[in-house]
Structures are given as C-alpha cells and as structure tokens.
Amino acid sequence: MTFRHHESPPITRKLIGQRVLRSEDVRLVTGRGHYLADISLPGQLHAAFVRSPAAHARIAAIDLSEAVAVPGVHLVWTGHDVEEFCSGIEAQFTAEGCELITMPLMARDVVRYVGEPIAVVIADSRAIAEDACDLVSIDFDDLEVVLDPRVSIEGGPVANGERPDNVGLRGRASFGDVDAAFDTAEHVVSALFHPGRVSASPMETRGCLASFDWSTQKVKLWTSTQMPHYVKLCLGLYLGFSEARCEVLSPDTGGGFGQKAHIYPEELIMPLVSRELGTPVKWVEDRRENLLAGAHAHEQYVTISYALDANGRISAVRTHALVDGGAYHAPPQTMAVEAWCTAAVTPTGVYDIPAAEYVYEGAVTNKCPVGAYRGVGYMAGTLARECLIDEAARTLRLSPFEIRRRNVVRDFPWVNPQGIAYEEGSWARCIDKLEEMVDYPAFLERQAKARDRGVYLGLGISVFVESSGESTGMIQAHGMNETYHDTATVKMDPTGSVLVTTGINSQGQGQETTIAQIASDVLGVPFEAITVDAGTSTKGAYGSGTVGSRGAVIAGGCVNRAAAEVREQLIAVAAQMLGVAKEDIELSDGQVTSKSDPEAKMEIADVAMAAHYDSNAWPDGFDTRLEATRAWDTSRPMFSNGGHAMIVELDPETGIVDVERVYSVEDCGVMINPMIVEGQIRGGVVQGIGLSLLEQLVYDNAGNLTTTSFLDYQVPTMDVSPPFEIQHLETPSAISAAGIKGMGESGLIAAPAAVLNAVNDALAAFGATLHDLPATPERVFNAIQGISTPEEPQPWQQLWDRAGVAGADPGDATVV
Incomplete structure (x- = not known):
C-alpha cells in the first residue's frame, strides 16, 4: 500500500486518546536529564x-x-x-x-x-x-538612539544603516468592499492596543x-x-x-x-x-545575557477598527500592525512573524466578516531583535480582535457571549475574505461551552453583589483560531514561497522493539510519549517497545523545527507514514508464515492474529525475527529491512480553535489584579494524550497571565535595558497560577494522522485578551479602559483615577498611504 506525500494512512486508535504517563518524566524529574x-x-x-x-x-x-x-x-x-x-x-x-x-x-x-x-x-x-x-x-x-517604532517607521533618525528608512517590513492588502462597509456602518469602534516587549525566559538559557x-x-x-x-x-x-x-x-x-x-x-x-x-x-549564557540578547518578543502597536450594523454584526475590519523589530531580523523567522502574522494570517479570527483590510509594518530600532515566542503574531492579533469586540459589546449593550454568537462562523467549510478555506471547526460551540462553564447569569449576580461591598470582579473571554501544524500548505496559502521538509524513520529490530527517529525535537512538550503512542497504534506493538529519538542531525530523519504547533501534527504524520510501511512489511511476512492472505492479518497488542482463524496467531517479535533471519518466511520480492523513512506535509492549512474565560478581582486602592479562575475550551481535533494537552493549556495560559499582568522588558531613554534579572523582570510563579476548569471539543482534521491538530500555542494565543477583557470589565465600574499590556498595578490605578487615557490610533488613510505606493486604491484586492 502506498500513499502520496500529503496523504496520511488511517490509524486504528487504541493508545491514541489515552492519558498515558509521560515516559520522559522518569528521567527529567529525578534529575537525570542531560542538558x-x-x-x-x-x-x-x-x-x-x-x-x-x-x-x-x-x-x-x-x-x-x-x-x-x-x-x-x-x-x-x-x-x-x-x-x-x-x-x-x-x-x-x-x-x-x-x-x-x-x-x-x-x-x-x-x-x-x-x-x-x-x-x-x-x-x-x-x-x-x-x-x-x-x-x-x-x-x-x-x-542618535532610535527607540520608538512609531517615530522610526516615519523615517526618523537611522537605527541601522542597512535600512536607512528604518523599514524592515511593510505590506498591505484589501479584500472586499471595505470602504462601503465603513461608510454605511451604524457603529464604528476603533482602538490602539499595545502588548509590551517580553522575553520567553526559558528555564534553561541559550x-x-x-x-x-x-x-x-x-x-x-x-x-x-x-x-x-x-x-x-x-x-x-x-x-x-x-x-x-x-x-x-x-x-x-x-x-x-x-x-x-x-x-x-x-x-x-x-x-x-x-x-x-x-x-x-x-x-x-547567564540570565542577564538571555534578557539582553536572546530574541525579544510580542511588542506591537495594533490599531483595529470594526464596522458594525445596528444588531452588532461586523461587516468589515481594518487592522494596522506595527512591530518594534529591533536592530536586525532574528533569522530565519524575521520580524515579519509578529506584524505580518497579526494582520495577514487571521484578520477576521473566528468571525464571519465579509471584508478585511490590513497594513503590517516592522520598524528597525536600537533594541534587541524581536523573534518568535509562543503564539507569535497570533497573540497580538487575538488581543486586538477580542478586546475590540468586547468594547463593541459594551457600546451596543450586548453580552460578550451574545455579540460573538452573532458574528461567529457556523457553517463549514468556510472561506475567509482572503480566500483561505477552513474545512472544519467548533467555533460557535466553543462560545456556548464557555458561557455554560462560567454560568454567566450567576456571575453577573455575584459581580453586582461584590460591587456593593467594594469588590470589583471582571469577566473576560477570548476565542481564537490558529493555523495548526505549520506547513508548506499553510504558508503557501498565505502567499509565500517557503517550503517545509520533515521526515521520520521507523525501524523494528529482530526482537520486535522499535526505534522511531524524528527530525522534530522536544523542549518539554512530551513528544517522546505522544509519538510513541502513534507508533504503537500503527504497528500494534506495546507502548513500552517504542523508543523515540530526536535532536540529532545525523540519524536519517530531518526536521524544519519545533515551531508553529507542528510537533504532533508533522512529526506524527511522518511517523505514521513510515510506521505504516513497516506494518505492511510485517503483514507480508506474517501472512507468509501463517499461510493466509495479507488482508486476513491483524496486528495488535504485540500479537499477529488471523481474522478468519483465531487460533492462528504469533508474537510480532517472532515475525520481526523471521523478517531478519528466516528466508523461508519471506514472500517474493521482500525487502528485509523492517525500516522506512518517510516525509509528510499537509496539503492545505489546518486550524485548531478554542477559547478562555477568566474571572479577575481588582483592588481599586492598589491596582493589583488577581486571576480568580480560568475556564478553557480546546479543540485540537483528536487528542493523542489529553493529559499532555491539558498541561500545555495550563502552561500557556499562565505564560499569558504573566505577560498580561507582570512581564515587561523596559529600556531607558538611552537604550539601556533596565530589566536584566528576575528581580526586575517578573515572571509568573505557582502562586500566580489560578484554578483551571478545562473541557475539550473534538473536530478531527480530515488530512492528518488520526485527525490530530496542533495545540502547543493555544494557551498563550488567547489568554492575554481574556485577561485584559476581564480587567476592563472590572474597570467599567469606574468608566475606565486599558489598552496596554502588562496591566500593572500602576496602570490600573491610574486608569481608575482618570490619569491615563487610551492612545488614539492614527487615521486609517494615513496608515494605508504610508504603506503603499502613490495612487494606490485601498479597495484593490491585491497585496502591494
């Protein structure tokens, strides 16, 4: 049986979907990891x-x-x-x-x-x-030191002589009749959001x-x-x-x-x-070096506008994303992964918006280069979209759940204004599930009673869709020419044990476990018989990197194709040994059985030994290796979705915000291991809480980084981690191994928007709004006191003209 490069053989699920304990943890939690x-x-x-x-x-x-x-x-x-x-x-x-x-x-x-x-x-x-x-x-x-990207992008003092205009990135596009939608809109809401500069701060430095x-x-x-x-x-x-x-x-x-x-x-x-x-x-490096010179992340100025009718339906969206890119591109991703991804990859999010227009820009400044960090680009885009829709809800006096229901895509497949096809999703169900988990009427009652006591609670929700399993199909669908290449090798030795080599290595995601679960189900051997090896460039497998929620999707797809070929080799030998047709053979639980004769069975290990050393068991033309290396890539984009709701308590006297509880809904297709999925959600959400309330890399006016230790740069610790309630939806992918989708970035993509929406819900009692992250006690207190006012965005025509060419028509559906 052969499969084309983009096809994924079917898998009979047995271990896939089970809460298998992580096999790598025995080594890691006992201090026997080798860093x-x-x-x-x-x-x-x-x-x-x-x-x-x-x-x-x-x-x-x-x-x-x-x-x-x-x-x-x-x-x-x-x-x-x-x-x-x-x-x-x-x-x-x-x-x-x-x-x-x-x-x-x-x-x-x-x-x-x-x-x-x-x-x-x-x-x-x-x-x-x-x-x-x-x-x-x-x-x-x-x-002269250039620090403000809003000044830099206007062609101010030169930050890097290689780019004398200070422009590292600039593009724009328009889809649908955006002008008409805004001209006839009953309501227009706009805001400028500023997620601050942060560091990924991995526990192990570079x-x-x-x-x-x-x-x-x-x-x-x-x-x-x-x-x-x-x-x-x-x-x-x-x-x-x-x-x-x-x-x-x-x-x-x-x-x-x-x-x-x-x-x-x-x-x-x-x-x-x-x-x-x-x-x-x-x-x-030490921590100071890491904070100084390890790629920074996430700082953008995102201007967004919605055109809405009287019922709260969004007819068009305009987005301008400006990233403070630092002095250089961080290769290979470059500063484009922030602003371009924010504006161009999912300009409408989960909403059925017929027209969209965007500008993305990257400003060169005299700061450390900006690079990838979990949820890169998606976080800022989701923050802007989800926080603005809450502001629209307040304007129209709709609940945050209802305004989303009125706009969410319900029928699939759906094609967004750019022409990107979304084949499946549970976007509306996610909103309903979050409302059910929160018990919104009960929360409103509790919020009102708390305010009477001088306690200010806020509820924020955020729903998202992310490109899952970064792939050639995804990147080319968005108009680029990048090509990914990934392979895996599966080899069964004479005793029936299996070595799986993947080109995508792990940084703690549990891939040794999840990849072994896939290989076990495909080959029919026990989980304990599988060894997963990654992280070396010389063992046959190749990988384009552990990025873009692609580990389980891409590595899993490669392993599935390679293991399926080894499975066919095993079946051919087993059929010869049992004297039955290949179609009659089943592999499961380490055994070979005949569908037609239950008494005819043997150990898979015996078949492996014969495949290596017993020529009498070989069918005509048999290749004796029990080994295969195969590539896999998605033929089109695939998308995961989900959402978070958070309840916060705000102290008006100190400005301190505490996250009381997190509700999360995740749809990553078929889960390989729900325990690992939930761990990823918890970790990503807590990171999102950190950059929403605590973390900020701060430069002084001379360009000195003042936050060069964890005394100054505050990361979230366990005392900040709130209780979680997590529920799962399951909309399988039609193209991946066993319907799997990626989800490694989902927690951080949507959590900051949920936090800021919750803070603003609490601040609504004071007539105040925040658009900047982190929502530090100082910023919250000043907002309550009326000391700070959200910054007004620049006029759209000015932004559009700056990013284009003379005489360009904003209505043209082309990328300039």
Missing part, C-alpha cells in the same frame, strides 16, 4: 562575550592587550576577526515587503543595541573569560558546545535549539563547513517557547573558535 550545561568534553575551553553597553554608537577603538595577557586566556576575537569567515547572517522572509537585513556575528564598526556582541574571549574557565572581558577597552562615538576534529575536518555542535537541522544548514551556508561533516545535537532542552527557534551568532562563532584552537569550546 547542554551538563555536557563536558576533555580539554574544553569556555567562552564569554563582551557585549555593547551602548545602544547606538560607532566603535572608535578597541584595546585587547590587557585581556590577551590574562593567564588562562587562549584567544580574543573581535568582529573584524570573524568577518574573515562570515560577513553576517542574512534574513528575509518571503512575506510581501520583508526587507533583507544582515546581522554580523559580532559588531564591527557600529553597535546597534545594548547587548550586541563585540568581542569573544576564550579561556580555561568561564570566570577567567568574564574577567578578561572586563579588561577589553572600547572607545565609542555616540550616535548555550552551545563546539568540537572540531582537524583530522577528519568534522564539526560537532551541541546546542540548546528548537531547529537542529536548520543550525546544521547554517554551518554550511555561512561558515563553509561541509554539511556531510557536520553533526548538530540538541540534548534535553529546558524550554524554548520560540526563543530557541533561531540561529544566533554565538552558535556560529563557537565552531570557528574550536577550529582555530583545535579544542572544544563551550558557551552557556
């Missing part, structure tokens, strides 16, 4: 970086003499030293209007953000290397260890990454290493959340210095 910092090689040296203390300056002179003279220092390099081997990392997304920007491995003549690497010191220990870094003397000639063998010209790189195969590709593209002689390994990874889905200069510098010195070199 990058745990790896040591004989003779290894240690690296530390001199990082720019200036946000924007010309390097007038560098004096390395004192650093070089420190005992135990083996090498000190500057940007000019590494330029001989690599001029920089080029980054450009195929989204319309994404401009090419080159990031040097280390700054050469100009520094463009505080934290940018200027020099690297290699020494016997990290402590010696850090001491030597302090002795590097640098003279700077200050340049790091890598390089070892170059001069005798074989091979380089081995251990790195804490979500994209080992992309890192390997970059070793060839940028450094000239033969890819066949490169091995990249990703050991146990203590969280990534998108921050580790990039290639960083440090990952390319370590192989170079290892080759130069002929010894392994290791770099592990």
